[in-house]
Amino acid sequence: MPEREENTEVAGMNVLNGNGRLLEIKDLIKYYRRGRKLITALDSVSLHVDRGEAVGLVGESGCGKSTLARLVLGLGPPDRGSILFDAADMLSLRGEALRRKRKGIQIVFQDCGSVLNPRLTVGAAITEPIANFNPPDSVCLDKKLKYLFEMVGLEKSLADRFPHQLSGGQRQRVGIARALAPEPFMLVCDEPVSSLDVSVQSQIIDLFLELKKGLKLSYLFISHDLAVVNQICDRVAVMYLGRLAEVMPVTELVSGAMHPYTQALVSAIPANNPEKRGFPCLQLRGEVLPVVERRGCLFAPRCVEAQSCCYETVPCLVEISPGHSVACHNIKEKTKTS
Ligand SMILES: Nc1ncnc2c1ncn2[C@@H]1O[C@H](COP(=O)(O)OP(=O)(O)O)[C@@H](O)[C@H]1O
Ligand code: SF4
Ligand SMILES: [Mg+2]
Incomplete structure (x- = not known):
């Protein structure tokens, strides 16, 4: 070249x-x-x-x-x-x-x-x-x-x-x-x-x-x-229904994705077997649903981790480590345990 x-x-x-x-x-x-x-x-x-x-x-x-x-x-x-x-x-x-x-x-x-x-x-x-x-x-x-x-x-x-x-x-x-x-x-x-x-x-x-x-x-x-x-x-931004769910260095994608939606997308790649993944296999539930009201987390109807607050309040994109931001109400709990 x-x-x-x-x-x-x-x-x-x-x-x-x-x-x-x-x-x-x-x-x-x-x-x-x-x-x-x-x-x-x-x-x-x-x-x-x-x-x-x-x-x-x-x-x-x-x-x-x-x-x-x-x-x-x-x-x-x-x-x-x-x-x-x-x-x-x-x-x-x-x-x-x-x-x-x-x-x-x-x-x-x-x-x-x-x-x-x-x-x-x-x-x-x-x-x-x-x-x-x-x-x-x-x-x-x-x-x-x-x-x-x-x-x-x-x-x-x-x-x-x-x-x-x-x-x-x-x-x-x-x-x-x-x-x-x-x-x-x-x-x-x-x-x-x-x-x-x-x-x-x-x-x-x-x-x-x-x-x-x-x-x-x-x-x-x-x-x-x-x-x-x-x-x-070098970096990846994951979108769900018009909002960013997670932005991170691509090197952290397989081992360190934190948003349940990103984790489900990564779990769906056959080459990413459990030893490579830094989280358990997550399967996407159902299809993208039509949005009636843009309230709360739009991923909630498909999320295995959804709690009541997820249906009420929009999660903000929060930086959890340099260059890695996640929009999920559970992120504080997850970063405490990881
Ligand atoms: N020109 C348009 N008129 C009306 N709705 C549109 C138009 N372009 C895109 N949309 C709607 O906006 C949303 C985002 O579409 P798009 O940006 O094409 O998504 P993607 O590229 O991720 O498939 C979809 O709901 C789509 O139906
Ligand atoms: S905010 Fe709630 S519904 Fe949305 S991804 Fe996080 S746990 Fe799931
Ligand atoms: Mg397109």
């Missing part, structure tokens, strides 16, 4: 300046209107991603992962809250300043093939975002294309093919190259390996790891698969 080149004129890749916070979202609330009902997709979500860090966002379908991704990418406003990216308030920036900041954060979709224009060659699809942001001359564009192909492990000879002439894994690599073209600092990846065969999945996971190291990229990596997040991410 080629290193991120310092000469931004030719290679065009941004050079990251220092460490520290890249993305910081605070108290994000997002409602959707469905007929006369208001759906709460995000309920006071606060999360950050540091430079060069990969943060996984996991949870069952409908918990708000894609909504969070859309807000971070600027595809619609939140109803409340703030989004800081690269030290800029993304909700108050306008015009050219906003366009320039947005360049730093790009998306990789679940099925990149479906978002590629079937009438454009993949070479043209990859260079399209470069031309949009900063049209270079054709020699420079060709150099950049070669660099991007090399970065995602594709033969340059594939540039003249159309999306339907590539395999699923190759199309996903094209999607990643297209996302990298505007020189982002961060990729928001929304289930980027879910639709791939297991063997291709592991190759794409390796590519994400190489890019993270080589380009010092940050990821907000959305997946319903904890095993995938475990391989790629």
Whole structure:
């Protein structure tokens, strides 16, 4: 994999300046209107991603992962809250300043093939975002294309093919190259390996790891698969019905998850046998229930540890050790005994 080149004129890749916070979202609330009902997709979500860090966002379908991704990418406003990216308030920036900041954060979709224009060659699809942001001359564009192909492990000879002439894994690599073209600092990846065969999945996971190291990229990596997040991410945030249940270093996921929902998700991974897990096997009871009233802990109807207060009071996210926060009324008891 080629290193991120310092000469931004030719290679065009941004050079990251220092460490520290890249993305910081605070108290994000997002409602959707469905007929006369208001759906709460995000309920006071606060999360950050540091430079060069990969943060996984996991949870069952409908918990708000894609909504969070859309807000971070600027595809619609939140109803409340703030989004800081690269030290800029993304909700108050306008015009050219906003366009320039947005360049730093790009998306990789679940099925990149479906978002590629079937009438454009993949070479043209990859260079399209470069031309949009900063049209270079054709020699420079060709150099950049070669660099991007090399970065995602594709033969340059594939540039003249159309999306339907590539395999699923190759199309996903094209999607990643297209996302990298505007020189982002961060990729928001929304289930980027879910639709791939297991063997291709592991190759794409390796590519994400190489890019993270080589380009010092940050990821907000959305997946319903904890095993995938475990391989790629530094930290993991677990969501349940629009709220964060637990945020922790990924190294603590299997041995030290504290929230009953996270423990149930970890217990469901076959490779995590009892010797590896730091807690007894917990099975998820039933399915996500429709929320009539957002009162108390929304996980309570499925929680084996629920007590009466769980149905009344919303548990706050409390930091129990550096970088590890849990939203559960039982957490004090658990930390006393662990
Ligand atoms: N455009 C929309 N209009 C109405 N409801 C929506 C819309 N997008 C998402 N939702 C609802 O918001 C909630 C969160 O959805 P989403 O963010 O897509 O979850 P996830 O990506 O975790 O599956 C779900 O209840 C979903 O039905
Ligand atoms: S707050 Fe109560 S219902 Fe919610 S996860 Fe903790 S114990 Fe279970
Ligand atoms: Mg989704």
